[in-house]
Structure formats: C-alpha cells, structure tokens
Amino acid sequence: MTKDMTQGKPLKLILAFSIPLLIGNIFQQFYNMVDSIIVGQFIGEEALAAVGSTGSMVFLVIGFCNGIASGFGVMISQAFGAGDKKRLRNYVAVALMLSAAVMVVLTAVTMVTTEPLLRLMRTPDNIMEGASSYLMMIYGGLGATLYYNVLSCILRGVGDSRTPLYFLIVSSLLNVVLDLLFVITFHLGVAGAGLATVIAQGVSAVLCLVYMFKKFPMLRLEKSDFRCRWYTVVQMFSVGLPMALQFSITAVGVMILQSAINDFGSTVVASYTAASKVENLSTQIMITLGAAMATYCGQNMGAGRFDRVKEGVRQSYMIVLGAVAVAVFISAVCGESIVRWFISNPSEEVLGYATTYLHTISWYFVFLAFLFLYRNVLQGLGNGILPMLCGVAEMVVRTIIAFTLTGQWGYMAICMASPLAWIAACIPLWLCYQIQIRDPQRWFLRKRVYPGKN
Template sequence: MEQAPNALTKGSVVKALVTFTLPFLLANVLQSLYGAVDLFVVGQYCDAQSVAAVSTGTQVTQIVTSLVTGLTLGGTILIGKYTGMERWDKVKTAIGTTLSIFALVALALTALMLLFEAPLLTLLNTPAESFEATMEYVAICAWGNFFICGYNSLSAVLRGYGDSVRPMYFVGVACVVNILLDFLFVKYVGLGAGGTALATVLSQGVSMAIGIGYLKRKRFLFDFKPASFRIDPAMAKELARVGIPISFQELMVRISFLYLTAVMNHCGVYAAAVVGIGSKYDVFSMLSATSIANALAAITAQNMGAGKPERARKSLWYGLSFALLAACAFWTWAQVSPETMIALFSEDSGVIAAGVPFFRACSYDYIMVAFVFCLNGYLNGRAKTLWTMVSCTFGALCLRIPLVWFVSGHFSQDLGMLGTVAPVVSGIMALYTLLYILWEGKQDGKRKSRALSHR
C-alpha cells in the first residue's frame, strides 16, 4: 500500500501551497477548457439557437455539478483531516463511504433531472427557438450523472489524501477525449447541442475508468473491491455534517444565477447567448481563486488535523494574494477589449453588441470573488461549513436575487446594469466573511491564553 504524500503539513508554507495548487489549477483549466470547447464548437458550426441551448443547458447541469462539488469537497476535508492525523484505517473507511454515497447520489440526481427538466427550463424562460435542443442537452447530461459523480468523487478522494497530481492526469484524458468527440459529433455527424453533451458524458466516463484502473495497478490505499464499498454510519454522518452545508451553499448560489439566466433569457436569444458566454469567462477568470480555495480546504483540513492552525492561516493569506493577481489579469482584459473575449465564442454582431456592457460591468466580480472563494475555502477546511452555508445562502437569496429583480425591473434592457449585481454582492460577502475570520482569530487567541493560564 502506498502512503499519502502528506507534504501539506511540513516544510515551506509557500512551497506546499504552490506544489499542491498548481496541479489543481491545471486540472481546473483543462476541465474548463473542454467545457468552453463545447460552446466554441457549437458557436462555429451551429446557429445562435444552438449556442443559447448549450448556454441555458449548462446553467441547469451546473446545478448538479455544484451539488456534487459541494459533497465531494466534504469528502476531501474529511479524508484530509484523518490523513493529517495519520489514521489510515479511518482514511480507508472515509474513502469507501464517500464513493458509496456518491453512487447513490448519482442515481437520485439522474431521476430528478429527467423528471423536472421541462418545468425547470420553462421557469428559466428558455427561448422557444432553442427549447427542444436544450431539453436534449440536459437529458443526455442526466444519463451521464454516474460518470460525473464518479469522476469528481475520485478526484476529491485523492486531493484529500494529499495528491493533486493524478486528478490532473485524469482530467487531461477527459479534456482530450471531449475535444475530439465535440468536433466529431457536431462538425461531422451534425448532432448539434446534444453532441456536445454526449461528448462530455463519454469523456468523463473514459476518465473515470482509466483513473480506477490506474489506482488499482498502483495498489492505492483503497482497493476498489465490491466488499470495500460500504457506508460506515458514523463516517456518513460526519461527511453529511461537513459536506451538506457546502453542497447547499453551492446550490443557493447556482439558483441565484439561474434567476439571472431567466431574466436574461426574457431579453431574447442574444442576451441568453451573452450570459452563457459570460459564464464561461466567469469559470476561467475565477480558476485561480477556485483552485486555491479548494486547495486551501484540503491544506487547512490536514494542518488542523495535525494541530498546526497557524500554518493554515499563513496558507490562506498567501493563497489570497496569488488569486488576486490572476483575477486582475482577466479584469484588465474585460475592461480593455471585451469584444475580443466575446468573439472567441461567437462572431455574431448582435451577441457582441449586447455583451460588451455586460462584460465590462460583470468583470469586477472576478476580483471580489477571489476574496470570497479563498476565505470560504479556509473556513471549509476548518469545518466551519455552517457559516459558509449561511453566508452564501444570505448572499444568494437576500442580496443577489432581490438586486437582480430590482435592476431588471428598472433597467430591463440595460445589460450593463445587470452586470453590476454580481460584483456588488460578492463585495458585501467578502467584507463580512473577512470580519468573521478576524473575529474568530481573536477568539482563538483568547482561548489559547486561557488554556495557558490554567496550566
């Protein structure tokens, strides 16, 4: 049995952060790349209705991705904690429980998506011209939920174990297969929006199968035998306590963005295409922040398990600095030349004209989100997931949705004004989260002082 890398609790803080985060970042870049290629290929070989179908369909499937990501991050934190404690029996039990639960989650999500896709797309004001294509896109993705859950849970297990390199290899395989299948299904076979969904599902299935086969040959801690897939009640309860709040907060954020999608869809096909293209840039511009935040969750979990809270805090401030540098680069591009950003996905003059004011306004969110993601990643690693759940739910339901409603009611045709909502909300969330962390740090100092005085 191989031992965990476990370098996250030792040596230079900066070196540990960089060496763990870089493969994480590259994996996220590759994953986002093959998601963006879906939209790029459809934009090059299909019409605006197909672009809108992929844009809206992606918003729906991201609900599933958000739920899965939240729960898998809970698994990363749980496995990271026991890895930091070097409790290998607990690590193996946590892995078996995590993978088993996700097999059941995949089945449940498939059923729910197939049952409710039509009502949901109706609520989203999906344009009539693209409704049928969007239905096809979502249905194909629903049937592929087992692969999506399996692939993401396998990567989460390895990252909690301290290994961010092999998930990068697995997503690299998925990226290459997805790009090849995108061109095959859309350009040559003519499957349109549904072809991109099929390419995504198949590529993740191939990646998951290769990942399991590779780990079995390398005698990974978990052997993947049927008898090992057991749900330990105590471990499941701990996973639920950590993972469900993260999953719920991701869901609330996604719902608030779905509301924005519904508002934009009401403005027509061009606006629907703009929000879809904008969501792709949201992903790319926030890759550093997302990667660092998820890495911070694993790093913090391991260091808290090893009894090294100061090292976890240092990782937070270094990680936040790196995330801000990357965010500023995308913000500058959006301010200087938003037309070139949009034209990479669609050269339709109507889409570009509608998108320029939206991109310039919304790009301020790239910077604000860097704060929110990194601060929440640190808190998640400390198992303060109840706080992050309340914070994100408040931001989504009490700030973002009411502001979108207000702005759309008074400036319904001004996409620039709609674009300002996201950075305003993220700025408010960043402020109160930072204040909470500073307050919590003072409380920790007081508790430590009292403990020393009683010795």
C-alpha cells in the same frame, strides 16, 4: 504520490499544490468551452443560446456533485493529516457508497424536472428543444460526473493534485474529438455535445479509480473498510451536504437571474453565455487557490497545526492579488477577442452586450477572489454552515435584482447582479474567519479527526 502539507513552507506548498490544479481547471474550462465553441461555430447563435440557457441548471446539479465531493475530500484530508490510515480507508469506502446513492437520487429527480424548470425559467421557445435535449444528456450521465469529482477529491485529499490533471487532459482531448464527431459528422446537434462531455468524464472517472487502487497501497480497500456506521455517514454528510447546498443555493440565484436574462431574448442570452465563459476562464486562479487552501487547511487541522493555517492564509494574499490582476486583464483587455471564439461573425449588438458585462464585473473581482479564499478555508476547517448561508445571501441578492431592478436598470442590472452578490457573501466570510482563527481551540478542535478514533 501523496503530499504532506503539515510540514514545510506554507506558500511553497500551496503554490506547488496549486499549479497542477490550475492547469487542470484551465483544461476543465477548455472542456466546457469546447461544447459552446463547436455549437456556436458549426450550428449557430440559437444553438449557443440553447446550451447557454442551461448553464445555471447544469451548475445547480454539477455544483451539488462538486460540493459533495469536496466535502468528502475535506474529511479524507483531515484523516490523512492525522495519520489515521484505518479511518482514511473507511472514509474512502463510505464516500464511494454514498456517491452511488446520491447519483441514483439526482438522476431520477433531474430527468423528471428538466422541462418544467426550463419553462419556469421562461426559456425562449426557439431554443427550448435544444436546451432540453442537451440537459437530458448531461443529467443522464451524472454518475460519470459525480464519480470523477469524488475520486479526484480523494486523490487531492492525500496531496496528489497531479494525477487528476493528467486524466483531465486526456478527457479534454477526447471531448474535443467526440464533439467534432457527434456534432459535425453525425449531426447530433446540441445533444451530441452533451453526449461527448458525458463519455469523456466517464473515461476520467475510470482512469482515476484504476490509478487510485493500483498506486496507493493505503487506499486499497478491504471488505471491512465498507462498514458503514451511522456516525461516519452523519460525519461525512455534515461536511459534504452544506458544501453541496452552498453550490446549489448559489445556482438557484443564478437560475433566477437566468430567467431575467431569458426575457431579453436569445441575442442577449447568447451574449451573456459567451461573456460568462470568459468570466469563468478569468477566475481560474482564484478557484484553484480556494481548492488548494481547502486541502491545506484540512490536513493541518487534522494535525492540529492551526498556526500553519493562519500563516498559510496570510501568505496566500499575494496569490490573491496576482489572481485579480490576471482576471482583470483577461476580462477587460482580451474579453472581446475571446467572445469571438464562440460565435462566427458576431453582430455589434452581441459584442456590445458581452463586453459591457465583462468590463463591469472586472471592477469587483477582488471581492470574488477573497470570497473563494475564505469560503474554502472555512470549509477546509470543517465549517460548512456559514459558507452555505453566504450562498443563501448570494441567491437573495440575485433574486432581488432579477425581480426588482431589471425594469429600472435594464441590462446593467444583469451586469451588477454577480458583483453585488459577491460583496454580500465575502464580507461575512471574512469576519467569521477573523473571529474564529483567534480561538481555534474553541471553534475547530472539536471537529478534528482524532487518530485512532472509531
């Protein structure tokens, strides 16, 4: 069922759209955490470190896929908000074709560069083999990941945030079963965990595709919808590529930071891996709100309702404050207990490193919450360049800390890297929104999808 977000009370619409997204994101985290929990509990600390050391490299590529998908989703939401069904179908068809091209290029590049990048990041020798085999599985199944994200963003672009949730739940449960089967029964090690993830995501992608064509008459594509004009390709990539690069540039900063973490040894890598999983779980409301605001702003921009954009952002501040409170509670209060999920009988050293990280970043979650909000609002309005540049700022901050401060601050530099990066990105995004929303006709009107334009 589609949802028109250009009519009705903004806060109610945003909350109604966000709840299925939040449940889906929690299952997505559960999906990701299962690999680490099963690997850590049934294989050991080194195996957990192997999977954890790949996190930034996985984020580099999966983040690019998410960015491309989100960019396509923004264009689709604008066409839907404008009521232009012909352009909507064309955007969906072009998104599917462009995704195939992106999949081929990404798979080829990642399969060739996996081991050199692991060595460049100074991955410890005792976890190198496990890290490489896990990445090969994940990268080999990029098509499943990319198409699930693209199809989910298409459905969300027309206001359906529930259906991707249902399929994600099915996929998450399947991932658990396959993880247990491949790791415990078949003894495939960390490669088995990666294979389980890929198969589960492939199932989600197929379910989304079948449902989309069966239940949404407006999305049933015809041969004419696959006319791929250069204008449309440029338009799609002009939004999708900056969003993809924003994710990837941020990931490069995380990779550089990961290389500094690797120098501390596999114990710190395992601690940071577990703590990062807790951090990701803590911030799901923030991430969900951002995704909801991108769709909300995209639809209202398509309809030319900038007054509703401004009101929606203002009302979302209440959700932001609640999200920060939840994140602090999970990280600072429950963090140590959750860390124990990942490692059987963790040492005091492992727990100490993990809780120090979680307690430190908790003080700065308010900056992260507003970072997610303003970044997605601007992207929903078609401004992908500034969020990408702010991703560069995050990368620069993490790079400076990794290369200059770890020698002086030690592990505390690792703990402060992300908070300082959040601040560096949040402030310019906030300033840009404040400036541009005062004169939306100047900044955003020319980027609208006009009904009937071919």
